[in-house]
Amino acid sequence: xxLNLFEKIHNYGVTTRLLESQVYxxxxxxxxxxxxxxxxxxxxxxxxxxxxxxxxxFLKDTDTLQLEKVFVEKAKxxxxxxxxxxxPKLRRIILNxxxxxxxxxxxxxxxxxxxxxxxxxxxxxMVRKEWYLIWLLHGDSKLLTTPLRLIHNITERDIPDWEYxxxxxxxxxxxxxxxxxxxxEVLPEYTGELQxxxxxxxxxxxTGRLDxxxxxxxxxISFLDQDSEYVLSKVRFLGKRIKVLGNPRLQAxxxxxxxxxLERYAEPL
Amino acid sequence: xxxxxxxxxxxxxxxxxxxxxAYNRQQLAERLGISVHTFDKTLKKLKDIFYTLYPLxxxxxxxxxxxxxxxxxxxxxxxxxxxxxxxxxxxKRLVRILTLLRDEALTVKDLIERFDLDGETFTDLPDEKTLxxxxxxxxxxxxxxxxxxIRPSLYRYNDDLTSILSTDELLxxxxxxxxxxxxELPSVQGYILLDALKNQLQFIRAGxxxxxxxxxxxxxxxxxxxxxxxxxxxxxxxxxxxxxxYYTPKRKVRYESLNTNPLFAKETVxxxxxxxxxxxxxxxxxxxxxxxxxxxGHPGLSKxxxxxxxxxxVDGSVDADELxxxxxxxxxxxxxxxxxDTGHPVTVxxxxxxxxxxxxxxxxxxxxxxxxxxxxxxxxxxWFDYEIQVNDTMEIKPWIRSFGSxxxxxxxxxxxxxxxxxxKEIVGxxxxxxx
Numbered sequence: 155x156x157l158n159l160f161e162k163i164h165n166y167g168v169t170t171r172l173l174e175s176q177v178y179x180x181x182x183x184x185x186x187x188x189x190x191x192x193x194x195x196x197x198x199x200x201x202x203x204x205x206x207x208x209x210x211x212f213l214k215d216t217d218t219l220q221l222e223k224v225f226v227e228k229a230k231x232x233x234x235x236x237x238x239x240x241x242p243k244l245r246r247i248i249l250n251x252x253x254x255x256x257x258x259x260x261x262x263x264x265x266x267x268x269x270x271x272x273x274x275x276x277x278x279x280m281v282r283k284e285w286y287l288i289w290l291l292h293g294d295s296k297l298l299t300t301p302l303r304l305i306h307n308i309t310e311r312d313i314p315d316w317e318y319x320x321x322x323x324x325x326x327x328x329x330x331x332x333x334x335x336x337x338x339e340v341l342p343e344y345t346g347e348l349q350x351x352x353x354x355x356x357x358x359x360x361t362g363r364l365d366x367x368x369x370x371x372x373x374x375i376s377f378l379d380q381d382s383e384y385v386l387s388k389v390r391f392l393g394k395r396i397k398v399l400g401n402p403r404l405q406a407x408x409x410x411x412x413x414x415x416l417e418r419y420a421e422p423l
Numbered sequence: 424x425x426x427x428x429x430x431x432x433x434x435x436x437x438x439x440x441x442x443x444x445a446y447n448r449q450q451l452a453e454r455l456g457i458s459v460h461t462f463d464k465t466l467k468k469l470k471d472i473f474y475t476l477y478p479l480x481x482x483x484x485x486x487x488x489x490x491x492x493x494x495x496x497x498x499x500x501x502x503x504x505x506x507x508x509x510x511x512x513x514x515k516r517l518v519r520i521l522t523l524l525r526d527e528a529l530t531v532k533d534l535i536e537r538f539d540l541d542g543e544t545f546t547d548l549p550d551e552k553t554l555x556x557x558x559x560x561x562x563x564x565x566x567x568x569x570x571x572x573i574r575p576s577l578y579r580y581n582d583d584l585t586s587i588l589s590t591d592e593l594l595x596x597x598x599x600x601x602x603x604x605x606x607e608l609p610s611v612q613g614y615i616l617l618d619a620l621k622n623q624l625q626f627i628r629a630g631x632x633x634x635x636x637x638x639x640x641x642x643x644x645x646x647x648x649x650x651x652x653x654x655x656x657x658x659x660x661x662x663x664x665x666x667x668x669y670y671t672p673k674r675k676v677r678y679e680s681l682n683t684n685p686l687f688a689k690e691t692v693x694x695x696x697x698x699x700x701x702x703x704x705x706x707x708x709x710x711x712x713x714x715x716x717x718x719x720g721h722p723g724l725s726k727x728x729x730x731x732x733x734x735x736x737v738d739g740s741v742d743a744d745e746l747x748x749x750x751x752x753x754x755x756x757x758x759x760x761x762x763x764d765t766g767h768p769v770t771v772x773x774x775x776x777x778x779x780x781x782x783x784x785x786x787x788x789x790x791x792x793x794x795x796x797x798x799x800x801x802x803x804x805x806w807f808d809y810e811i812q813v814n815d816t817m818e819i820k821p822w823i824r825s826f827g828s829x830x831x832x833x834x835x836x837x838x839x840x841x842x843x844x845x846x847k848e849i850v851g852x853x854x855x856x857x858x
Contacts, residue, residue: 157612157653157657159504159611159612159649159650159653160429160504160506160507160650161507161564162507162509162513162517162560163517163561163564163566164504164505164507164615165505165506165507165508165509165514166472166475166476166502166505166506167475167509167511167514168509168514168517168518169476169505169618170475170476171514171518172518172521172522173622175518175521175522175525176525176622176626177518177521177522177525177580178582178585178618178619178620178622178623179521179564179566179619180565180566180582180584180585180616180619181564181565181566182563182564182565183564183612183615184612184613184615184616184619185565185584186612187609187612187613187616188584188600188613188616191599191600191603191607191613194603194607197599197603200595200598200599200602201592201595201596201599202592202595205588205592205595205596208587208588208592209596212583212584212587219609219656220660221609221656223659223660223702223750224655224656224659224660224702224703225608225609225652225656225702225703225704225705226702226703226704226705226757227608227704227705227707228704228705228706228707228708228760228761228762228763229706229707229708229761229762229793229795229822230707231707231792231793232791232792232793233606234792236602236606237602241598242595242598244635245594245598245635245636246594248634248635249594249628249631249632249633249635261783275493275634275635275636275637276635276636276637277636277637277638277639278602278605278606278636278637278638278639279639279640280606280638280639280640280641280642281639281640282788282792283792288637326493329493349441349730350709350711352441352442353441353642353709353710353711354709354710356440356441356642356643356644356710357640357641357642357643357710358640359489359490359491359492360443360489361443361444361445361488361489362442362443362444362445362446363445364445364446364450371445372445373443373445374443381639384640386827387825387826387827388825390824390825390826390827391821391822391824391825392821393820393821393824393845393849394845394848394849394852397852398853405853406853408849408852408853409850409853409854411827411828412827412846412849412850412853413850414827414828415827415828415831415842415846416843416846416847416850417828418776418828418831419831419839419842419843419846423833423834423839
């Protein structure tokens with residue numbers, strides 16, 4: 155069947171008015187997509203066995219997209235952890251606006267037992283292909299990002315909604331505080347590759363500026379300090395086309411990294 | 424393509440988002456090859472649609488310039504797929520039909536009788552023929568279904584997918600769709616499904632906030648190109664040839680208005696292409712889409728970036744066996760492409776160094792995740808060797824460079840030499856400055 159991505163029934167006017175009447179139509183196209191995704195090897199983990207079976211039975215006469223012969227993905231990372239067993243529990247604690255008691259292991263192998271806190275979001279890193287929990291430690295305004303694989307135990311802890319909402323404000327404040335900025339200059343001789351470079355940085359919060367005098371393109375990127383390693387790898391990825399400005403620490407790291415790389419090549423093979 | 428194309432809207436959203444507000448409206452209009460007036464009109468139309476769907480965003484006058492990662496709740500660009508123009512009378516009709524059928528099963532005659540009762544008034548009551556057409560459309564979409572086979576047909580609203588699930592199961596489905604739409608491709612239909620599930624769940628749970636997931640370093644604008652990708656998927660599946668105007672991304676002008684009056688038609692700067700589409704490629708490294716095609720008279724394969732394709736139409740047909748043969752040829756040529764390069768195969772040998780003082784070997788982990796079909800050949804105490812056969816070294820180079828001093832090119836010699844040169848230049852960038 156012909157799949158139309160621009161369906162009349164999904165028009166914004168229709169959608170908003172149906173929403174007022176609590177009608178949320180799901181068309182064949184979405185069912186075909188769902189049926190395709192339910193065949194993903196990780197899909198059964200997301201549901202109780204009877205729910206998964208119920209969905210499969212319901213969709214048994216529905217087509218799948220069948221893109222195998224027409225679509226290829228390149229440079230796709232292997233996914234180690236598409237699903238994690240803590241996801242349903244944590245997402246429900248977040249939905250209930252509750253706190254938690256968490257036991258986990260740290261990166262260095264130390265054990266943390268029954269630490270009280272407030273869960274904020276489950277974050278999937280598209281680069282590391284791993285799930286993390288962003289949560290606020292009770293009492294001392296410390297924001298943590300813990301890989302789900304290191305979590306040993308979680309129990310839900312009832313807190314009033316206002317306390318959860320106050321934690322959200324604290325988290326938002328901490329994010330602002332931790333934000334770093336860096337300017338990426340695309341050297342004028344490489345503006346022919348600007349589109350590609352902009353794509354590479356399109357996963358960051360950013361603002362752009364064109365230097366009318368030099369023709370150089372400046373992209374200001376903001377990121378959390380814990381992400382600076384990723385920013386650096388992106389900068390190295392693009393090599394000599396771009397230059398880091400306005401962040402002495404990252405500039406020093408780039409110099410160090412380039413010098414060390416040259417040292418690797420100092421001895422001929 | 425269909426009567427209504429969205430080339431201009433997509434190009435506009437993409438350039439605004441990618442350049443992060445670097446250009447003013449004159450510069451943007453110039454780059455899009457349209458007048459400032461058309462630019463303003465198009466942007467206003469897009470904003471109107473966006474604010475209709477997200478009234479709370481109206482405070483933000485530049486909603487497409489940037490993303491605020493921690494504030495993101497919905498896929499920012501999904502609204503584009505809700506931009507299809509529908510006449511106001513048709514909007515009203517479709518809404519009325521679905522609302523009536525949601526409450527009870529009805530025949531066409533029942534529908535006509537109830538159409539004008541309570542709620543909105545209809546100045547022109549739809550005739551039976553129009554209603555039958557609407558019902559046919561909705562039935563084809565599977566949004567309504569016939570209850571019985573005997574005439575007159577009784578129709579009912581079809582919410583079977585969500586009604587077979589408990590609230591708890593619906594939440595699991597919502598989470599599954601959320602994660603699949605954000606991490607897998609294609610995703611537009613997933614985001615649309617997600618919207619429906621979200622609205623339903625929020626209604627059940629009295630407006631409770633469902634946000635729980637974030638996707639770090641996601642290429643959020645990638646759904647803009649799914650529009651072209653889907654058209655191409657279907658063209659290939661139906662053995663069609665296609666025609667389009669191509670703008671290489673290096674050109675400044677991205678789009679040029681298609682003037683319907685030939686007297687005023689400007690000479691287009693884009694190049695007209697007529698070709699057999701073979702496969703669509705998504706490159707996860709940059710978040711970009713490509714078309715691989717066979718163009719008559721051109722040796723080898725032609726590759727196009729989807730962002731440069733406009734005025735895409737189906738043109739003729741290609742023999743199914745010929746298409747299969749060409750696809751096999753393309754598959755073989757692309758087997759060792761890091762991305763899409765079909766140049767000469769080269770064996771690249773790399774040495775990766777273990778990180779100092781870290782319990783977790785993140786270098787090894789990254790090579791395992793991202794090293795595609797390459798294999799780890801040898802392990803030492805401080806390093807491991809990796810080997811891969813790729814078509815030319817150009818496309819793998821950025822990946823190698825991203826490891827910095829943790830990766831050394833062992834062979835080929837030419838690539839080793841290029842790396843040394845590049846690192847020297849980069850040292851030069853930072854050494855000269857007082858930092």
